[in-house]
Amino acid sequence: MKKITRILSGFCAAALMTSSLAGCQTKNASSDVKTSGKEIPTLTVWTIGNQPKNLDEGLAAMNDYTAKKIGVKINLKVAGWGDWETKMNQIINTSEYFDFMFSDNTKYAQQVSQGALAEITDEDLKAVPGLTKLIPEDVWSGAKIKGKLYAIPAYKDSAQTEYWIWDEAIVKKYHIDTKNAITLKQLDPILREIKKGEGAKNKNFYPFIVDFDGVKGMLMNYDDMTLGLPTIGVRVDDPERKVVSVLEQPEVMEDLSILHSWMEDGIMNKDAAICTELPRYRTVFSTQAYPGLEKSFAINMDISDGNTVMEKMAGPVYTNSTIQGSLQVISKQSKYKAECLKYLELLNTDRTLRDMWSYGKEGVNFNYVDKEKGVVKRVIGMDWGLPGYAQGTSATRSVDEGVPTDQWEQIKKLNEAAEKSVILGFTFDREPVRNEVQNVRAVWDKYKNNVKTGAKDPHEIVPQVIQEMKAAGMDKIIAEAQKQIDEQFKK
Amino acid sequence: MTTKVTYQSGLEKFNRIKPGTNVLFNFIFLILAIMCVVPVLFVLMISLTSEKALENGYQFIPKEFSFEAYKFLAQQGHLIFPALGISVFVTVVGTVIGVILTTTLGYVLSRREYKLNKLLTWMVFIPMVFNGGMVSSYYINTNLLHLKDSVWALILPIAVSSFNVIICRTYFRTTIPDSVIESAKIDGASELRIYFRIVLPLSLPVLATIGLFLCFGYWNDWFQSMLYIDNQRMYSLQALLNMTMQNVEYLSKNRAFMGVEAAQLVANLPKEGSRMAIAILIILPIACAYPFFQKYFISGLTVGSVKE
Incomplete structure (x- = not known):
């Protein structure tokens, strides 16, 4: 008996000690905020990228500028690309304090359903006319969840447009009609001819090279409902808004079969499923782009003397995922919601601040070549490391030297011409099927490289993948998604 | 000379493994050792291969050595x-x-x-x-x-x-x-x-x-x-x-x-x-x-x- 009381009292003492410790710590933290909050509030901000060498210096310049302009400072923290997901999960799960952070289609819906984000009401938006004027209605609606807004989307190349990029020399040599070489089926005879011609000299020549991700843009006609699971989606132009199993669609199956035959016949690189690094030069490849980039691609491909030919492959398409590719979300706990919005307004409308975020400190990380038009040259070896796309619009941002100065006009044209996904504005609430989504994703992760690159015969592997996904609960996800879509679009 | 303990004498004689087993064990451990060392060597060789040569796939003996990576x-x-x-x-x-x-x-x-x-x-x-x-x-x-x-x-x-x-x-x-x-x-x-x-x-x-x-x-x-x-x-x-x-x-x-x-x-x-x-x-x-x-x-x- 005596022993037990002694042990118990020991526990009590320990508990008391920790709780008293906790008490004094939280007090400290809150008083900190108060003292700094009196005059100029400092917002805690998370972004993504590689931490710049001179982050402190660049940040000081930013803070000087914004303190004068709107009376707000920030403490900028950078999460590495790969760490970002885990770190942000921890911050959200443990309600660690932050004011605003970068989010994207893979995390946004989840953060909203966890109740971590502050809703941005129409009232709030009235205070920031710069943002409402800049960002068009479609983009706002793509950032909404169940009709409510929790994020400021970055208005950039929000519509996805994929292009085929050809080496011009090859196009001329083989008299390729690039306009009629859009689908894989149309490409098939052309690539076989190139292989015959070029492959005669070098048997290791592959006219078509992809990495483990497969052909970029192949599945882009399906809106993945921000699930990040390309096997379930709604065709962007399907008026019925039917949720389907993407891999089982005949046209997808056909593309995969063609890829597999290319792999078999040496048209495509054999190591595609495990290839993480693409060679600089490729005869033809697909990528996201906008008109006018021919010469830049040629330089990237190491054929500076030559040129490239660009042909639109698919798009432009607005889906929720493409719009949610870059968002700034405000924490529910933030004491400075209005200041956050004001800061984001300035970031999206003021070129000086916009350039500081994406290029660093003037004179150290970059120099203006033409301040009027907004052309910058980065200082070699002083890479700022923070990607512009994750911060805000590209409308106000200067461009790198060599990039067409009318970049934004071109992008804007594509955005305005973009076809809207039939379910734009719908974000799948995955809470009811959370486990199923996780399980199906695990199955997909296991097979995706072999499927997307055609490394295995699709007639064998696809049924197997589908079967495993069904066992993992794919049908339930489809049914739930269909139910939610029907509910939202019934009216 | 006489004090030298030979392989066949004394305690050694009793604790010895059969020659056949000995060979087998050596063989097994040799394979295990190779399995451990080869990937490391491979990584080393890749790090010494030039970027151009890497585009054609990995090789144990690189076509082109280079210290670019370092x-x-x-x-x-x-x-x-x-x-x-x-x-x-x-x-x-x-x-x-x-x-x-x-x-x-x-x-x-x-x-x-x-x-x-x-x-x-x-x-x-x-x-x-x-x-x-x-x-x-x-x-x-x-x-x-x-x-x-x-x-x-x-x-x-x-x-x-x-x-x-x-x-x-x-x-x-x-x-x-x-x-x-x-x-x-x-x-x-x-x-x-x-x-x-x-x-x-x-x-x-x-x-x-x-x-x-x-x-x-x-x-x-x-x-x-x-x-x-x-x-x-x-x-x-x-x-x-x-x-x-x-x-x-x-x-x-x-x-x-x-x-x-x-x-x-x-x-x-x-x-x-x-x-x-x-x-x-x-x-x-x-x-x-x-x-x-x-x-x-x-x-x-x-x-x-x-x-x-």
Whole structure:
């Protein structure tokens, strides 16, 4: 008996000690905020990228500028690309304090359903006319969840447009009609001819090279409902808004079969499923782009003397995922919601601040070549490391030297011409099927490289993948998604 | 000449393995050794291959040797050397702290006359089977202990593991005879003196084992850095490597939704060769640490110290 009381009292003492410790710590933290909050509030901000060498210096310049302009400072923290997901999960799960952070289609819906984000009401938006004027209605609606807004989307190349990029020399040599070489089926005879011609000299020549991700843009006609699971989606132009199993669609199956035959016949690189690094030069490849980039691609491909030919492959398409590719979300706990919005307004409308975020400190990380038009040259070896796309619009941002100065006009044209996904504005609430989504994703992760690159015969592997996904609960996800879509679009 | 012990004479003759088995064992171990060494060699060769040659696939003997990858590392020195410094500091300090904490706790738990022995053993044992999960430990470490963004966040959370404590406890219980401790007590030694002068010197093998576990654990750890360090300049080398690897994954996965900039970001990533060079940089110091620990794996220290 005596022993037990002694042990118990020991526990009590320990508990008391920790709780008293906790008490004094939280007090400290809150008083900190108060003292700094009196005059100029400092917002805690998370972004993504590689931490710049001179982050402190660049940040000081930013803070000087914004303190004068709107009376707000920030403490900028950078999460590495790969760490970002885990770190942000921890911050959200443990309600660690932050004011605003970068989010994207893979995390946004989840953060909203966890109740971590502050809703941005129409009232709030009235205070920031710069943002409402800049960002068009479609983009706002793509950032909404169940009709409510929790994020400021970055208005950039929000519509996805994929292009085929050809080496011009090859196009001329083989008299390729690039306009009629859009689908894989149309490409098939052309690539076989190139292989015959070029492959005669070098048997290791592959006219078509992809990495483990497969052909970029192949599945882009399906809106993945921000699930990040390309096997379930709604065709962007399907008026019925039917949720389907993407891999089982005949046209997808056909593309995969063609890829597999290319792999078999040496048209495509054999190591595609495990290839993480693409060679600089490729005869033809697909990528996201906008008109006018021919010469830049040629330089990237190491054929500076030559040129490239660009042909639109698919798009432009607005889906929720493409719009949610870059968002700034405000924490529910933030004491400075209005200041956050004001800061984001300035970031999206003021070129000086916009350039500081994406290029660093003037004179150290970059120099203006033409301040009027907004052309910058980065200082070699002083890479700022923070990607512009994750911060805000590209409308106000200067461009790198060599990039067409009318970049934004071109992008804007594509955005305005973009076809809207039939379910734009719908974000799948995955809470009811959370486990199923996780399980199906695990199955997909296991097979995706072999499927997307055609490394295995699709007639064998696809049924197997589908079967495993069904066992993992794919049908339930489809049914739930269909139910939610029907509910939202019934009216 | 006559004193020379030949292979066939004396005890050796009886403890010998059959020649056939001997060959077989050698063969098995040879294969195992090759399986361990070949990937490392391969990584080394890739790191020495020129970028151009890599485009045509990996080769054991590269067509074109080049030190490009290591030059790239040297250029990235402002990132890599501080990270290396942090890794070394964390490994050395962490191993020392960890070994002290683990063995003292293990020793106390091994003493039968200690009153709270049972309770504490359970308290150590239970978290080994069920742990509290990442969220709770993150919460405790950041909000209560305020370990964020400091080098201690890399050291303290993984300094003592239940598993190591149990190993120590079992070792002290089974190999240090009670009579040895009792004799020291009779001679008037204090508890601390017994521990440092009698028990520890007899326990070199277990110290080396725990030290080796901890040393590898600290050196290979990247997760603590990722969780608790916000400033990428304070990342350990492993965390830096992991981050580099993950970047490739993230950029390709989310490419479609990032826009045109994605292609440019991918082009700026360190190339395969450089990543392999970082891997080599990580392997080297730890490979040197292993032989240092190995000499302490001696058994039978206490054989014959007690006559029952």
